[in-house]
Amino acid sequence: MEGKRVEILRKGPWKAEEDEVLINHVKNYGPRDWSSIRSKGLLQRTGKSCRLRWVNKLRPNLKNGCKFTAEEERVVIELQAQFGNKWAKIATYLPGRTDNDVKNFWSSRQKRLTRILQNSGTPSSSSKSLKLKKEIPGFHDVPLMEASKLSSSMEELSYSKGQSCSTSYLEKSQTSTKVEQFPELVNPQLYTDANMAQLELMSRGKHPYAETRSQVFFPQIPQPQPSLTLSLESQDLLAKFEDPYFSQVFADVPELDSGNVEHPFSGFSAKEETDIPMTPDAFFHDFPADMFDQMEPLPSPSE
């Protein structure tokens, strides 16, 4: 066996030192040449493993450890209905989220939905339903008049464990048309976690507000927001530009600078949590001319 070096391939959880090596590699060479990391002897990890680690954990501006907001939930649910299990594609619409995040979110949601539907046949069987109710503090305290806001209200209410996360571009673009404008019922399949919790209560034969009200109850989801009326192509583009890593990483990579990579959102995405320094005009200035062709025209102020 001489001449044939037996390579020990590391698997499993990453150590901080390994992360550091990986980050250094990306700083020097960009997010590519993953397999050279092993061939250079920097890490005993496969290129695939390195890439995955970078994409899912080390990439800048990831919302690691943050629960999906109600808005993100809605986007995932909507896009899943549209694209199917194209997690990578869906993830491009959710800044800071990876395909793995979306995939995990969806599968746990599916499990939960399955369980709820099963329990709906056996209302008394769900000791776990009680747990679910507990996961949404203040659930029973939401007055009926607030029901149409439930989806957004639950954004804060439903994630007892998750820290609050930064507002995404998507959310930001929609704050002026928050969900209170959309009380009407939409596709019942679009249950958010919060809605599912209500559904679960229903499945146990108990309306969340049954104690005080007798109105017909149904989970209420906001309608697609204006930003979602963009053509999918444009959204793709937006999502790419939105990715903060797009500029951050390449700014550090000299050999990639030749193209002078600069995206129209630079200066925006990095500060999206605080304020938007650009004027609306400047903001749209660099978009492709046809980008808004398929947008539904907003009513003019005079109307």
Add this chain to the structure above:
DNA sequence: AAGAGCTCCAACCGCATCCGA
């Protein structure tokens, strides 16, 4: 307090696609 059950998520695997030689 302890054990069982459950959820979440990081990471692996296999297949598909891309791309350069």
Add this chain to the structure above:
DNA sequence: CTCGGATGCGGTTGGAGCTCT
């Protein structure tokens, strides 16, 4: 055109940590 390596993607799994009884 073809082949092989690199990369991307979606499905799956295993373990840590949490909740419930």
